[in-house]
Amino acid sequence: MLKDLKLDSTTEKNIKTWLKGRYDQETKDKINALIDSGNAGQLTDSFYKNLEFGTGGMRGELGVGSNRMNKYTVGAATQGLANYLNKVFTDQEIKVAIAYDSRNFSPEFGRIAADILSANGITVYLYKALRPTPQLSFTVRELGCQSGIVITASHNPREYNGYKVYWTDGSQVVAPHDKNIVAEVNAITNVKDIKFKGVKKRVKMIGEALDKKYLKAVKSITVSPRMIRKQKDLKIVYSPIHGTGITMVPPALAQLGFEKVTVVEEQAVPDGNFPTVVYPNPEEKEAMSKALDLAKKIDADLVIATDPDSDRVGMGIKNPEGEWQLLNGNQAASLIIYYLLKAWKKAGRLTGSEFVCKTIVTTDLIDAMAEKAGVKCYNTLTGFKYIAQVIRETEGRETFIGGGEESYGYLIGDKVRDKDAIASCAMIAELTAFAKQKGISLFDFLAEMYKQFGFYYEGLISVTKKGKTGAEEIQQMMADFRSAPPKTIGGSRVIRMDDFKALKRTDMKTGEVTDIPAGKLGIESSNVLQFFTADGTKFTCRPSGTEPKIKFYIGVKGKLKNKSEFNATLESLKAKVTAIGEELHLG
Numbered sequence: 001m002l003k004d005l006k007l008d009s010t011t012e013k014n015i016k017t018w019l020k021g022r023y024d025q026e027t028k029d030k031i032n033a034l035i036d037s038g039n040a041g042q043l044t045d046s047f048y049k050n051l052e053f054g055t056g057g058m059r060g061e062l063g064v065g066s067n068r069m070n071k072y073t074v075g076a077a078t079q080g081l082a083n084y085l086n087k088v089f090t091d092q093e094i095k096v097a098i099a100y101d102s103r104n105f106s107p108e109f110g111r112i113a114a115d116i117l118s119a120n121g122i123t124v125y126l127y128k129a130l131r132p133t134p135q136l137s138f139t140v141r142e143l144g145c146q147s148g149i150v151i152t153a154s155h156n157p158r159e160y161n162g163y164k165v166y167w168t169d170g171s172q173v174v175a176p177h178d179k180n181i182v183a184e185v186n187a188i189t190n191v192k193d194i195k196f197k198g199v200k201k202r203v204k205m206i207g208e209a210l211d212k213k214y215l216k217a218v219k220s221i222t223v224s225p226r227m228i229r230k231q232k233d234l235k236i237v238y239s240p241i242h243g244t245g246i247t248m249v250p251p252a253l254a255q256l257g258f259e260k261v262t263v264v265e266e267q268a269v270p271d272g273n274f275p276t277v278v279y280p281n282p283e284e285k286e287a288m289s290k291a292l293d294l295a296k297k298i299d300a301d302l303v304i305a306t307d308p309d310s311d312r313v314g315m316g317i318k319n320p321e322g323e324w325q326l327l328n329g330n331q332a333a334s335l336i337i338y339y340l341l342k343a344w345k346k347a348g349r350l351t352g353s354e355f356v357c358k359t360i361v362t363t364d365l366i367d368a369m370a371e372k373a374g375v376k377c378y379n380t381l382t383g384f385k386y387i388a389q390v391i392r393e394t395e396g397r398e399t400f401i402g403g404g405e406e407s408y409g410y411l412i413g414d415k416v417r418d419k420d421a422i423a424s425c426a427m428i429a430e431l432t433a434f435a436k437q438k439g440i441s442l443f444d445f446l447a448e449m450y451k452q453f454g455f456y457y458e459g460l461i462s463v464t465k466k467g468k469t470g471a472e473e474i475q476q477m478m479a480d481f482r483s484a485p486p487k488t489i490g491g492s493r494v495i496r497m498d499d500f501k502a503l504k505r506t507d508m509k510t511g512e513v514t515d516i517p518a519g520k521l522g523i524e525s526s527n528v529l530q531f532f533t534a535d536g537t538k539f540t541c542r543p544s545g546t547e548p549k550i551k552f553y554i555g556v557k558g559k560l561k562n563k564s565e566f567n568a569t570l571e572s573l574k575a576k577v578t579a580i581g582e583e584l585h586l587g
Contacts, residue, residue, distance in 0.1 A: 005040040007047075014047040014066045022191050023072065030064045053077050053185040055178035056385070059153050059162035062105060069105070069161040071112050074151075075194040077163055078113045080185030081147065082120035082195075084177075087184075089146050097125040097143060097206075099136035100151035101244050101309040102270035103161045106130065109151045113163075115198025128207040130270055132244045132310035134420035135214045137170035139206070141417070142213055152309035155281035158274050171388030171417035175524065211248070217415040218252045218423050222430060223343035225257070231433035232259045235300040238425070239264035239291040241280045242271040243308030248422045258429055262298060264291050264305075274308075282307055282314025283408055285326055292316055292324045302432045302442065304425050311419035312408040315428055317442040320563070330363040330458045331446065333404035336424070337366050338449045339431035340402050340412070341373040350375065355394065357387045357403035360500075360523075360530065361540050361553045365449075365456040366404075372453070375401065381500070381526050382542065384409055388417040393521055402427075406458065406553075447563040454536075455560040455569050459577035461552040461586045474543050474550045481529050481541055490556065490580045492533035500528040539580070552586050 002015060015035075019028055034043050046065025051058055051073045058077060060069045085094050096117050100106035107130070114124045125143055127136075133150045140148040148166035156162070165181060167173045173181060188194065222228065236253065238261055240246040246268055253261050266276050267290060274280045277287045282305040285292075295303045295316065303316030303324065315332050316324050327335070337356055344350050355376035358366050370377035376398070380386035384405060391400045391414050404410035409419030412427045435445040450456075465473045485497050485508070497506045503516045503525055516523055529541045540553040554577045560569050581587065 002035055005035070005038065005043065007040060007044060011044050011048045014050075015043065018047075018064075018066070027064050027070070027072075034064075050186075053080070053163075053182055055182060056172050056383075057162060057164040059156065059160060061159045062161055069109075069153075069163075071109070072191060072194070074109045074112055074163060075116060075191070075196060076188040077185050078116040078149070079120070079188050079194045081149075081165060081181055082117050082122060083187075084181050084184040085122060085147055086120060088177075094122045094147075095125065095143060095145040096122055097136060097139045097145045097148045098151075099127045099131040099133065099139070099148075101133070102130050102242055102272050103151070103153060103308060104158070104272035105161055106151045106272065109161065109163070110149075112196070113149055113151070114203050116195055118199040118202035119195035119197055122202065124203045125206050126203055127210075128205050130244045130247065131211075132248055132306075132422055133164070134311055134416045134418055134422055135210070135248065137166060137416045137418040137420075138214045138217060139210055140166050140168070141170040141415070142210065150309065154309055155279065155283070155307040155312060157279055158272060166418075169388065169392050169417055171392070172383075172385040174385050174389055211251075214422075215248070215252055215255055217413075218248075218426055219255055220415065221413040221423055221427060222256060223340065223347055223349075224430065224434065227437055228257050228430060228433050231436050232257045234258055234260060234302065234429065234433050234436060235298060236261045236429055236432075237264065237291050237295040237298070237300045237303045238262070239267045239288070239305040240270075240310070241267050241277060241282065241287055241305055241307065242269065242274050243280060243306060243310060244270065245306035245310040245421065245425075246270060248310065249304075249306060249425050252422050252426050253429055256426055256429065258433075262294065262300070264294055266290055280308050282312060283329070288314055288316060288326060292326075295324055301436060302429060304428055306421040306425065307408075310421040313410070313421040313424045313428070314408060317446070319443050327446075328458075329404070329406040329408040330365070330456070332408070332428070333358065333406070333410055334363055334365045334369070334449060334456070335431060335442075335446060336404065336410055336412070336427055337402060338369055338445075339434060340427070341369055341375060343434070344401060345373065351399075353397070354399045354401050355390075356401050357390050359383070359386070359405045360528070361542065362404065362406045363456050363458055364536075364538060364555060364557075365453055368453045369449075378521065381523055381528070384411070384419050387411065390521060391417060406460075443566075444563065447560065447566055450560040450566075450569075451562070455558045455573065456555065457558070457570065457573035457577065458553060458555045459574065459581075461554070461581050462549050463552070463586065464549050466548045470548050474548075477550060478527060478529065478541060478543065485531060486539075486584065489531060489533050489539050490535070490537050490576055490583070492535035492537055494531050495534050496532040498530040498532075500526045500530070537580070539584075552581070552584075554580050556580075
């Protein structure tokens with residue numbers, strides 16, 4: 001019996017609501033089975049709260065319950081979105097595009113969302129089969145939709161799924177629409193309010209026609225097609241890690257002219273159980289191991305892999321000892337920008353109105369390269385929607401070359417307004433061909449960049465603080481850094497502090513305080529602190545918006561005199577990051 005499990009009042013109330021409400025019998029049977037088994041822990045996890053619909057959407061474990069991804073939580077999210085769209089876009093046809101990845105129940109959730117939107121008078125463009133997230137962003141723009149939905153949990157473990165919302169320009173929703181949609185979703189408190197019965201004529205199935213247009217857009221980012229033709233035999237190993245990338249990466253590389261692309265067959269078939277990996281995340285060496293083994297076997301020039309929804313890409317290169325190693329997100333982003341600035345200059349495409357864009361926690365090497373090239377570099381808050389916002393606000397006046405963030409997400413060109421691993425794979429292949437045409441390896445190309453601009457290295461220390469007490473501890477840590485900022489970091493004097501919550505910049509030498517520009521091309525208020533030192537070290541404190549964590553980003557800089565000193569320089573910088581973490585008691 002439910003009362004014998006001694007659950008908290010909110011959990012018990014939510015369980016009773018689901019057992020008595022208009023939920024299907026299969027759902028009720030699963031809940032009763034959990035009750036009969038006496039599984040109080042799982043019942044609590046599943047029902048102690050409603051799965052939070054945040055400013056970008058929601059993500060959670062699959063299963064029954066108010067705190068799980070299922071047809072009813074997806075239904076409430078979609079009904080709330082439909083209500084908001086109908087309030088904002090009056091007296092016009094409202095169109096929404098939907099795509100989904102390879103995760104378990106993604107197709108079903110996509111269909112449920114389509115039915116609910118159509119029941120609310122909205123025209124839906126639903127992909128027939130799984131497609132990458134960046135293709136959804138492109139589709140929203142291409143079809144003139146007011147919104148878009150992607151069913152994905154990105155690179156989370158197999159137990160998860162998620163739901164992301166996009167706006168008219170193909171970017172994830174930003175203010176004021178993000179918070180307004182959240183309010184509408186939270187207002188759905190009764191399953192009776194969800195219109196599950198779809199209107200078939202309002203749901204349009206899409207596929208190959210949009211595939212061709214998206215691939216054409218990917219091809220348009222190419223800077224050096226003649227050079228690619230000369231390096232058509234470049235050996236590329238690619239893994240989609242059981243995700244959507246298999247639908248678009250191979251054809252994208254083929255249309256550019258690369259003829260020696262080898263797919264990791266064990267990971268080629270889309271599968272929401274991700275049978276060959278623990279985490280389907282190209283940031284993890286374990287997820288890339290099969291691709292790296294294959295690259296060694298065939299003596300490849302490049303390894304690339306995409307996450308399940310293909311908005312992030314990981315890459316591997318061969319070092320001078322002949323061993324394959326993975327690049328981190330800052331290194332890959334820097335290489336992409338390094339090549340693009342070179343190629344645009346050579347092609348005569350730099351006119352003075354171009355810009356690159358990155359987040360404030362991404363390497364400052366990109367700023368240095370852009371400055372040398374005479375190109376603007378905009379810095380945004382963490383989150384690709386802010387990069388998309390800069391592109392939107394500068395449209396027609398300035399030209400976006402490319403940009404990215406340290407968490408393995410990059411974008412080239414402005415046809416898409418979110419991280420695009422398909423276009424990134426194409427550009428990474430192109431820059432690899434460029435290096436090979438010069439007679440150097442990707443490792444040499446990386447070393448060349450560091451020799452010219454300095455060896456930048458970034459480390460991340462993530463501290464988990466769970467529960468109410470943990471949240472209070474995180475807030476206290478931020479308060480302490482604000483009230484008593486460090487005078488030195490790593491032995492170098494702190495010369496500047498940026499407080500993005502107060503939107504104030506402090507010159508630590510003079511005490512002068514100035515405003516950090518807010519507004520269209522500025523930064524909105526966010527609980528982030530940054531400290532800069534005289535030797536170029538950058539230290540950032542940022543509480544996570546989705547997890548009980550506080551993240552500390554430490555960026556340091558050294559000199560690379562020649563390639564032979566690469567490893568020694570890298571280890572020295574890593575040691576400095578570790579020492580700074582200990583100095584500031586970040587563990």
